[in-house]
Amino acid sequence: MLRSNQLQSTRINPPIPGPQFEATSSYKTYDPAVYGNGPLQLGFQGYVTDSTTGFVRACEAANIPIVNDLNSGNGVGVKLGTATLDARLRRSSSYDSFYKQAAGRSNLNVLNQAPVTSINTEAISDAHNGTQAKATGVNFVDQSTSLVHKVTARKEVIVSLGAFHSPQLLMLSVRTLFSLHGSENDANLSRASDRRKSSKSLPLSLL
Secondary structure (H helix, E strand, C coil): CHHHHHHHHEEEECCCCCHHHHHHHHHCCCCHHHCCCCCEEEEECCCCCHHHHHHHHHHHHCCCCECCCHHHCCCCCECCCEECECCCCCECCHHHHHHHHHCCCCCCCCCCCCCEEEEEEEEEEECCCEEEEEEEEEEEEECCCCEEEEEECCCCCCCCCHHHHHHHHHHHHHHHHHHCCCHHHHHHHHHHHHCCCCCCCCCCCCC
């Protein structure tokens, strides 16, 4: 399901050709099958410093694998990664890609300066899965008044805070509930967070 959504929502811009980019072209590889024709554009940065290219080559010489495409699901190794860039190397944001086309919908309300602090959950149990946490809504802070508000969801809660803040919010929200039902579920939550692979970005500048 996640891969299907990625195909529908993104598209890739091939690396810019030209002699000034030839030195790094071998590391700007991608798999077209990972992307579709969606509104959010991805691309490689134009200029890459010699030190960054040298770092990738050193990793390759040390038998660290060169990743073909970081967005394919296998990101173990080293790679010149993509960013949310259009064909002119300008930012392709979620605001431009998704919000603008949905802004006129009558069932969409966007709250500014209202960060979510926790997901409200309730414990549900069955014979096959044991005790699970079901999301019922969220708490958020209105930064203009410092008041905390509670919102209840009629259908579902979608967590979309990125690779770092999404698991952080889940752990803050669900750990308290799981602590009431034994350590096994708490350990499962920790293992789910540990599945996130560490991603290092190393722009190197030597003076």
